[in-house]
Amino acid sequence: MQQFDILDPKLNVFQSRFLEASAGTGKTFAIEHLVCRLLLESDPPISIQEILAVTFTREAAHEMKTRIRSKLAEVPDRRAREALVNFDEIQIFTIHGFCHRMLSEFAFEARTPVQMTSPEKPDHICEMRQTVEDFFRTGESAFAIDVANLLKRSRYDVDRLVTRIVSAMENEDEPKKFSFPSLPQIQLEHLRADFLTLAPRYKWLKVEAYEGQCEKFVTYLEQKDPSLLFEEKAWFFEKIHEDNAKLRAAPLSSLSLHAPDFFQELQTKLLPPLKIARDADEMIKRIAKECRNRWKVKASRHDHFTFDDLIRKMDAALNIPSFLEKVAAKYKAVIVDEFQDTDPFQWKIFERLFLENHLIYLVGDPKQSIYGFRSADIYTYMQAANALGEEKKAFLDTNFRSSPQLIEALNTLFTQNPDWIALPSLPGALNYHPVKAGRTENQFAEPPIV
Structure with missing residues (x-):
């Protein structure tokens, strides 16, 4: 793998590359200078x-635009001045912004609505908020328990709660599934007697605080109404488990109980689903899923699209030759930033459009691939690297952020144990490329004695 120095005038920037950029190695600096060199040195111009740059977030796209504009303003060159005049037409997007722009611009070829609403636009968020607020107003009985608990926990700050639900709708977070089990019946007097016998064995279990729950719990067993389980912050059986037993507690086998296995069943069968049901994040995900489904129904009537919809629509449209040709012809150079966060469907779009006949830079750091919950896939990263070929691989070799001592320690740590960054689905591990320190000062040095 070759070292990549964007400031080297001998570097051929008109060659596709798979560029690995560890944290602190000046990735954004390299990209902004790469764009400038493509504009200034290309022949024909x-x-x-005609330069497409795709990054992971709107904030990153905005920062990239700002830095490229500033860099062009520093260059006393006719092409730089022309680029600044036309800067409003710069093609920097998120993947979803790119798909939306292409599906709208070439709507006839893509067979999509001309007036598509982008999920990245503020009105999209407003409509999602409206859906959540309407959901609260209708008072859906199936979610009444979740709504009541969330309102109570948020101290009835409805606006903040709505914001959290909308965020979960955007992320398309899936709630955990659970169901409450069937439990054996038990007589109230037997439950109370066993509770009084067991209580002294466990920490933080005061009889006077929990004894009244026995009757409520028997009512739950009889009526099988989960809402009854939400009436208490903590139930007595949550304390009755061996991890919470007192140090010198008498053995369970020495106690005389009416239903010796009953409390064990509560621990193994009832407590896990109850924890999921009462978890605030899971409540938000459940409500968000319901609201998202409602919003999608409403959106489908007005040509609104979710983030996943855009990827699916784009993928389908690329099967139409005229659409694929129009999009591919629009660009001559493509830069995909944060490529480690790309999922298989997104890579398929870039691969079909640009891999064969375009100048393409795929820039990322596999060590920072942390968005598995959004379908980011490290194996897609590796597949793309292989698609470009070994001769196209390059890396930034100097860290300008960390101290020399830390860089030396990390290089030693990871080069001595190359299997540390393991790949669960493939043999071997991610390669670690040692980096140089771009700073000279020692931030860990002792301060001078004055």
């Missing part, structure tokens, strides 16, 4: 409208 490449215009600013």
